[in-house]
Amino acid sequence: MNKIYQLIIAVLTGSLLAFTASAQNALVTKELKLTSTEVLASSQATDWRLPEQRNLMYVQVSNTDAPVVFELAEDFAPKHIANLRTLVKQKYFDGLAIIRSQDNYVAQWGDPAEDEGEFRTLGDAAETVEPEFYRAKKGLALQNIVSRDAYADEVGFVKGFAVGADAKGRNSAEARAWLTHCYGALGVARGMAMNSGNASGLYAVTGHSPRHLDRNITLLGRALIGMEHLSTLPRGTESLGFYKTAEEATPIVSVRFGNELPTEQQIHLEVMRTDTQIFRDYVAARTKRTHDWFADPVSRIEVCNVNVPSRPVSTHSE
Amino acid sequence: MNKIYQLIIAVLTGSLLAFTASAQNALVTKELKLTSTEVLASSQATDWRLPEQRNLMYVQVSNTDAPVVFELAEDFAPKHIANLRTLVKQKYFDGLAIIRSQDNYVAQWGDPAEDEGEFRTLGDAAETVEPEFYRAKKGLALQNIVSRDAYADEVGFVKGFAVGADAKGRNSAEARAWLTHCYGALGVARGMAMNSGNASGLYAVTGHSPRHLDRNITLLGRALIGMEHLSTLPRGTESLGFYKTAEEATPIVSVRFGNELPTEQQIHLEVMRTDTQIFRDYVAARTKRTHDWFADPVSRIEVCNVNVPSRPVSTHSE
Numbered sequence: 001m002n003k004i005y006q007l008i009i010a011v012l013t014g015s016l017l018a019f020t021a022s023a024q025n026a027l028v029t030k031e032l033k034l035t036s037t038e039v040l041a042s043s044q045a046t047d048w049r050l051p052e053q054r055n056l057m058y059v060q061v062s063n064t065d066a067p068v069v070f071e072l073a074e075d076f077a078p079k080h081i082a083n084l085r086t087l088v089k090q091k092y093f094d095g096l097a098i099i100r101s102q103d104n105y106v107a108q109w110g111d112p113a114e115d116e117g118e119f120r121t122l123g124d125a126a127e128t129v130e131p132e133f134y135r136a137k138k139g140l141a142l143q144n145i146v147s148r149d150a151y152a153d154e155v156g157f158v159k160g161f162a163v164g165a166d167a168k169g170r171n172s173a174e175a176r177a178w179l180t181h182c183y184g185a186l187g188v189a190r191g192m193a194m195n196s197g198n199a200s201g202l203y204a205v206t207g208h209s210p211r212h213l214d215r216n217i218t219l220l221g222r223a224l225i226g227m228e229h230l231s232t233l234p235r236g237t238e239s240l241g242f243y244k245t246a247e248e249a250t251p252i253v254s255v256r257f258g259n260e261l262p263t264e265q266q267i268h269l270e271v272m273r274t275d276t277q278i279f280r281d282y283v284a285a286r287t288k289r290t291h292d293w294f295a296d297p298v299s300r301i302e303v304c305n306v307n308v309p310s311r312p313v314s315t316h317s318e
Numbered sequence: 319m320n321k322i323y324q325l326i327i328a329v330l331t332g333s334l335l336a337f338t339a340s341a342q343n344a345l346v347t348k349e350l351k352l353t354s355t356e357v358l359a360s361s362q363a364t365d366w367r368l369p370e371q372r373n374l375m376y377v378q379v380s381n382t383d384a385p386v387v388f389e390l391a392e393d394f395a396p397k398h399i400a401n402l403r404t405l406v407k408q409k410y411f412d413g414l415a416i417i418r419s420q421d422n423y424v425a426q427w428g429d430p431a432e433d434e435g436e437f438r439t440l441g442d443a444a445e446t447v448e449p450e451f452y453r454a455k456k457g458l459a460l461q462n463i464v465s466r467d468a469y470a471d472e473v474g475f476v477k478g479f480a481v482g483a484d485a486k487g488r489n490s491a492e493a494r495a496w497l498t499h500c501y502g503a504l505g506v507a508r509g510m511a512m513n514s515g516n517a518s519g520l521y522a523v524t525g526h527s528p529r530h531l532d533r534n535i536t537l538l539g540r541a542l543i544g545m546e547h548l549s550t551l552p553r554g555t556e557s558l559g560f561y562k563t564a565e566e567a568t569p570i571v572s573v574r575f576g577n578e579l580p581t582e583q584q585i586h587l588e589v590m591r592t593d594t595q596i597f598r599d600y601v602a603a604r605t606k607r608t609h610d611w612f613a614d615p616v617s618r619i620e621v622c623n624v625n626v627p628s629r630p631v632s633t634h635s636e
Contacts, residue, residue, distance in 0.1 A: 103546040104501045133613060148468050150620035183422045183526040194613055207549075208501040208526050208622050212607055215614045228421040228553040231525075235546040289530055295451060295512055296533045302468035304526050 036285040039278060040309060047278040048270040049159075050313065051224070053258025057088070057186075058267075059109070060253040061098065061229050068204070068226035069267055070186045073161045075140065076179050077132040077220050080188055084199040084220070085257065086125040092200065093255035096120070098233055102241025104207030107230040108189060110200055112249050128195040132218045137165045137175035143274050145283050147301055151211040155180070155303040157274035160310075161222060162303045164214055182209045182304035184223035206231040209304045224269050224310045271310040282309075354603040357596060358627060365596040366588040367477075368631065369542070371576025375406070375504075376585075377427070378571040379416065379547050386522070386544035387585055388504045391479045393458065394497050395450040395538050398506055402517035402538065403575065404443040410518065411573035414438070416551055420559025422525030425548040426507060428518055430567050446513040450536045452496035455483050460495060461592050463601050465619055469529040473498070473621040475592035478628075479540060480621045482532055500527045500622035502541035524549040527622045542587050542628045589628040600627075 034042070051071045058067040072081050087093070093109065100108040113119050142163055144156035152164030162182045168175035179185065185205045190197030197218055204223060223230075233250055236243040243249045258266050272279060283306055289298040352360070369389045376385040390399050405411070411427065418426040431437050460481055462474035470482030480500045486493035497503065503523045508515030515536055522541060541548075551568055554561040561567045576584050590597060601624055607616040 103549055131613070148466050150466050150468065151616075151618050192611055210623065211620060212604075212616045212618075212623065216612050216616075231421055232550045232552060234550060286530075293510055294534050295449070298469075298530045298534075300469050300530075302529060305528065305530065 033288060033290040034281065034285050035291050036282055039282045039285050040272075043272070043278050047273055047276050048311075049273050050268070050270050053261070053266055055221075056224075056258035056267075056269075057084075057221075058254075058256045058258065058261065058265075059093075059226075060255070061233075062251040062253050063233070064226075064229045066226055066229065067267070068229050069224050069269065070204075070221050071160070071224050071271070072186075072221040073159070073179060073219075075158060076135055076161070076177075077188075077218050079129050080132055080197065080199050080218050081220060083125050083129050084202075087122065087200060088255050088257055088260070090123045090125070091254070092120065092123065092125070093252050096252045097246075097249035098230075098252065099243065099249055100203075100241045101206070101230075101233040101235050101243075103235045105205075105210065105241065106187075106203040107206050107233055108201060108203040109252055110189065110202065112246055122198065122200060125198065125200070127198055128193070129198050129218075131194045131197070133194075133215045134176040134178035136173070137168075137177040138173065140165075140177050141275060142177060143279065145301065145303065145306065146287070147303055149303060151214055152178075152180070152303075157279070157306070157308065160271045160274050160308045162306065162308075164211075164303070176215070178215050179219035179221075180209065180303060181205055181211050181213050181219065182222070183207070184227050185209075186220045186222060187213070188218045188220060190217055204230050211304075224271065225267070268313045269310050270313050272308055274308060279308075351606060351608040352599065352603050353609050354600055357599045357603050361590070361596050365591055365594050366629075367591050368586070368588050371579070371584055373539075374542075374576035374585075374587075375402075375539075376572075376574045376576065376579065376583075377411075377544075378573070379551075380569040380571050381551070382544075382547045384544055384547065385585070386547050387542050387587065388522075388539050389478070389542050389589070390504075390539040391477070391497060391537075393476060394453055394479070394495075395506075395536050397447050398450055398515065398517050398536050398538060401443050401447050402520075405440065405518060406573050406575055406578070408441045408443070409572070410438065410441070410443070411570050414570050415564075415567035416548075416570065417561065417567055418521075418559045419524070419548075419551040419553050419561075421553045423523075423528065423559065424505075424521040425524050425551055426519060426521040427570055428507065428520065430564055440516065440518060443516060443518070445516055446511070447516050447536075449512045449515070451512075451533045452494040454491070455486075455493035455495040456491065458495050459593060461597065463619065463621065463624065464605070465621055467621060469532055470496075470498070470621075475597070475624070475626065478589045478592050478626045480624065480626075482529075482621070494533070496533050497537035497539075498527065498621060499523050499529050499531050499537065500540070501525070502545045503527075504538045504540060505531070506536045506538060508535055522548050529622075542589065543585070586631045587628050588631050590626055592626060597626075 055072045057070045060067045097112045098109045099112050142156045149155045153167030154165045162180045164180050165177040166175040188197035189201035287301040373390045375388045378385045415430045416427045417430050460474045467473045471485030472483045480498045482498050483495040484493040506515035507519035605619040
């Protein structure tokens with residue numbers, strides 16, 4: 001690879017990778033204003049958590065050997081996640097398909113059947129589920145970040161998930177909190193009826209975050225790895241990115257929760273904890289952008305640009 | 319296509335398409351609070367403008383027969399655009415390649431050569447160009463929108479381009495304005511030196527908007543059509559999305575300005591004017607989201623979710 005371009009772009013990205021030499025210079029010259037790379041390098045084992053395999057959903061699409069792995073947020077959508085577990089246990093999604101890929105919006109998967117009579121049965125899963133568009137802010141350990149958000153009074157993180165919340169105070173019974181539609185967010189398609197989403201149709205955000213959907217549809221979690229297998233799918237040419245023919249739709253090989261997989265197929269990831277000083281330092285670094293490449297201090301951040309880090313672990317800890 | 323899913327998702331998207339029946343119901347029951355679909359349907363010919371072919375850059379990538387078409391914003395980066403015109407006139411990009419595709423970030427094209435000695439010559443184009451990271455707000459007809467933006471004091475539009483600005487008042491000599499890194503934004507790669515971007519390396523935003531780059535790198539404009547040809551490119555597996563081997567890089571067939579193309583190859587697009595009442599109505603509709611599908615009034619918007627419409631025109635007007 002062209003080294004000059006690598007340098008040009010490396011510094012452009014504010015990436016977590018590389019630049020040890022320049023980062024060390026920055027450490028000296030910038031009076032300990034750390035870059036996010038340096039913050040990560042300084043993290044301890046206890047700054048990371050291992051998601052439970054039962055909360056990891058592996059979506060295996062036929063265009064790749066590697067799954068997309070989503071972590072589910074049971075604090076936000078326990079009823080939909082329970083229904084999804086029932087569907088997955090029945091192997092509901094196996095052999096279904098990506099039915100829609102709309103540029104700068106979402107990829108969606110589910111039953112590609114043309115007529116209602118041909119739909120795969122939901123089996124033991126419910127046809128309707130009460131909406132979980134938001135929950136009470138009370139009882140939630142929200143780690144706020146300093147950000148002037150376009151869509152929420154407050155924003156922050158809960159166990160790695162980007163969250164918006166009402167600013168009515170932590171103890172108000174009315175204050176709500178909700179998962180946000182950042183890139184990689186996993187949601188439940190629904191119709192006009194608020195309870196018509198049952199998790200048999202799912203979508204992931206593949207473009208700029210459509211935050212106007214926040215509090216209007218149930219989100220379940222977010223992708224930890226493999227989003228590129230959904231974001232690079234050919235776009236459908238029908239309206240809203242639906243595919244014109246069944247042949248264009250990419251088949252879903254299988255959907256499984258991690259605890260249903262043979263050990264050798266489990267992927268072991270750790271996610272940076274978001275209730276720690278290291279996370280606050282990480283957000284501060286992503287906010288300030290002290291790297292010498294930056295001409296103008298940024299000093300601002302948006303919740304969907306925080307990108308809570310995850311990484312593979314080499315040993316099984318379960 | 320599955321009609322029930324189409325309905326489910328159609329209403330999910332808040333798209334510009336379809337729903338005439340339900341939209342008309344909304345018109346009656348919601349006391350003339352229009353949806354964006356209805357606003358567009360009510361637009362007149364004079365609400366649209368035809369970009370000049372000389373300001374349209376056609377990027378033909380080898381993975382498709384259709385070009386990506388960018389509109390350039392000479393009000394913001396006249397020096398870089400002049401250098402780019404010189405490069406394109408020399409057919410500088412023809413046979414070069416997409417050298418990088420990083421998920422949820424950018425696709426970048428330019429010279430894939432490994433060593434500096436192998437680089438294609440810039441010919442009559444300059445090696446360095448003065449930074450155009452921002453310009454004076456003064457003299458710019460900025461159509462502000464009401465939005466609490468994470469990265470800029472004020473946001474709005476100039477001739478269809480999303481713009482951030484300082485809140486120092488319209489007549490202050492110090493107040494700056496700049497193009498924002500929304501999805502589809504076109505930028506100039508640069509190294510550590512502020513003047514090291516010369517437009518021989520270009521990138522387009524293919525993920526959630528990396529607004530921390532605003533005012534730190536020169537933006538040239540935005541894509542009007544064809545972004546899917548860049549956003550679906552295979553992601554590079556090296557750090558920052560660079561490709562591991564030259565074989566993985568997708569070749570660039572040609573880059574041309576519209577006025578250099580034979581008439582039959584020109585694509586005639588019109589873009590909604592952003593200095594009109596219809597545009598204010600469109601933004602209001604995208605802000606309020608009065609469609610019955612929405613459970614909770616949104617009443618907020620972010621500049622990168624406005625998506626100024628463009629559409630093909632059937633007759634040549636030049």
